[in-house]
Amino acid sequence: MATEDFSQRGEQEHILKYFGGKTDGRFLDIGAADGKTFSTTHALALMGWYGICVEPNPHMLVHLLNLYADRKDILIVCAAAVPYRHTETMPSVDMWLTQDFLASSDPAHVKRWEAVGVKFRMAEVGTWPVGRVGVDYGAEFDMINIDVEGGNVELLRAMDPEVMGRCKLLCIEHDSRDKEIVAICGQYGLKQIHRTEENLILARV
Numbered sequence: 001m002a003t004e005d006f007s008q009r010g011e012q013e014h015i016l017k018y019f020g021g022k023t024d025g026r027f028l029d030i031g032a033a034d035g036k037t038f039s040t041t042h043a044l045a046l047m048g049w050y051g052i053c054v055e056p057n058p059h060m061l062v063h064l065l066n067l068y069a070d071r072k073d074i075l076i077v078c079a080a081a082v083p084y085r086h087t088e089t090m091p092s093v094d095m096w097l098t099q100d101f102l103a104s105s106d107p108a109h110v111k112r113w114e115a116v117g118v119k120f121r122m123a124e125v126g127t128w129p130v131g132r133v134g135v136d137y138g139a140e141f142d143m144i145n146i147d148v149e150g151g152n153v154e155l156l157r158a159m160d161p162e163v164m165g166r167c168k169l170l171c172i173e174h175d176s177r178d179k180e181i182v183a184i185c186g187q188y189g190l191k192q193i194h195r196t197e198e199n200l201i202l203a204r205v
Contacts, residue, residue: 008038009196011171015040015143018169018193018203023048025142028133028163030054030081030155031173032145033101034063040145040171040199042067045074052137056080056095056125057103075137077128080105081148083158084129093127096120102149109150134160146172147199153177156184164188169203 005012019025029041032053036042045051045068053068054077055061061078068074080093082105096110097103098120104110110120133139139162146152152173164170165188174181178200182192185202194201 004043006036006039006042008198011040011194011196011199011201012043014194014201015169015171016043019044019142021047022142025049026140027051027143027145028054028137028141029145029147030130031147031149032064033057033060033147035067036063037101040147041143044143045071049142051075052077054079054081054128057097057101059097059099060101060103079126079128081130081155082127083131083151083154084127085131085158090127090129092124094122095125096122104149104151106150113149130155130159132160134163139163139166141167143167143169143171146170148173150175153180153184156181161188164190167204169201171199171201173198174200 027041027044027049032055035053050073052075053064055064056079065076080095082090082093084090093105095103095105144167146155152175170190181200189204190202191205192200193203
């Protein structure tokens with residue numbers, strides 16, 4: 001079991017405790033960044049979990065690809081997750097990128113960061129509809145992490161219902177929309193077990 005805490009505010013402790021040393025799980029990490037910094041899934045990968053990491057920012061992708069260069073069981077998806085069902089298409093989306101961890105397709109979210117001095121570069125990137133997860137990769141994911149800059153709740157709403165129905169634990173950046181997240185997850189039997197300043201952890205208990 002990993003001893004180093006890679007998560008932002010101790011979320012990793014609660015996640016590892018919940019899974020009790022499980023070494024054969026599957027995770028989906030939407031907004032994986034470099035795969036390690038502030039990560040709620042990297043410790044699971046080190047324990048042998050299979051994973052899918054979704055990240056649109058090319059600056060982060062370089063580090064993510066290098067991190068898992070020798071892991072054929074970690075799939076890297078170089079695209080922006082979008083809240084589309086499996087029958088809908090959206091070939092590309094405008095993204096505002098930084099050379100750090102920030103990347104967003106939400107203009108309002110970008111403006112808030114620009115107001116405090118963050119500089120973005122807009123680029124057109126390919127998309128990855130979250131509603132296709134179960135169709136393309138199977139519905140069995142023990143843990144799902146959703147951490148994008150704005151739009152977290154919208155991605156949650158569009159997730160494949162079969163995937164959410166089988167998910168055992170969800171960690172999601174709440175954007176102070178706790179009630180919405182709890183209500184959505186309640187439909188799938190997931191209940192809140194922990195909250196930090198940025199994230200909610202909900203699990204099947």
